[in-house]
Amino acid sequence: MSKPLDFYYSPTPNGWKISIMLEECNLPYKTILMDLKKGDQFTSNFLRISPGNRMPAIIDYDTDIPTTIFESGAILLYLADKTKKFIPSSKIGRKQVIEWLFWQVGNLGPMAGQHSHFWNYAPELEKNSYAAVRYAEEYDRCFEVLERQLEGRHYIVDEYSIADIICWPWILIAKSMGRSLDSFPNVANWRLRIKERPAVRKGVDLMRKKKD
Ligand SMILES: N[C@@H](CCC(=O)N[C@@H](CS)C(=O)NCC(=O)O)C(=O)O
Structure with missing residues (x-):
């Protein structure tokens, strides 16, 4: 231990x-x-x-x-x-997981984070500003990227991995930040699949009242 x-x-x-x-x-x-x-x-x-x-x-x-x-x-x-x-032992699998880890760090995370800032904190007049729309659309573009990657796959890199763990929380809250997953069925199904994992529920509930 x-x-x-x-x-x-x-x-x-x-x-x-x-x-x-x-x-x-x-x-x-x-x-x-x-x-x-x-x-x-x-x-x-x-x-x-x-x-x-x-x-x-x-x-x-x-x-x-x-x-x-x-x-x-x-x-x-x-x-x-x-x-x-939650990381493959094969060189190629590890490389793929690290690619998606970096993808979240450079794309999904910052775009969702900035969208979240405008959604939650921007003054009313700024909510439809060029910057606010840009972040919302870039967040949506990340859904498109994930939608393609999840075609024919249950998880981002075949087996459940840290690539899923890093991306999933920003998809969990997409709807509550005014974005729709209706055009992204692979992403919506993946979101639900991961949400059902007991460890995921425990992690999301840590010191927090349930909302989603
Ligand atoms: N790139 C960072 C982002 C972390 C981040 O943005 N954390 C926020 C809360 S969600 C924070 O600590 N904000 C405090 C601040 O900016 O002063 C990561 O992935 O760990």
Whole structure:
């Protein structure tokens, strides 16, 4: 049994990526709930762990000296390598999973994140601005990309992997952010398939009241 990890967390799609992975891998962890509105991410202690002042982040105490990891993609890859779970052992499979991990980091994550900002926080006058529409359409374009990749597949890279875990939380909340998955049946079915996993439900429910 490994030592519990410290998990710096807030119940958002970026936080769920890691709570889901920790539950899927059955790893012991201690949750440190962050109040982002209060500014917990700017404390000097947290900035030493996550220099970009963003959660999620973890500390692994199972190593010679405690290992800090920030950025959800890096954390997922670290945990997959640590546990040898949710990443293929073949070189080609690993390469494919890392491609989709990077795709989320550079595409789905930032577009959904910026859309979420406009949707939740922009002043009314800005809601239909060029920038707001651009992010919404780019978010939709990511659905199209996933729709093609999921054609004839149950998961992004054949077997359920960290590629699914990193993308899924941003698709879970698409409808609640005014986007429709009606034209993307492969994505909609994949969303439901993953939602049924007990570890996923546990991860999404961590310190959060049910909404979706
Ligand atoms: N690229 C980062 C994004 C993380 C992120 O945006 N976290 C937000 C909450 S969802 C945060 O900590 N925001 C605090 C801030 O920006 O001050 C990742 O994937 O880990």
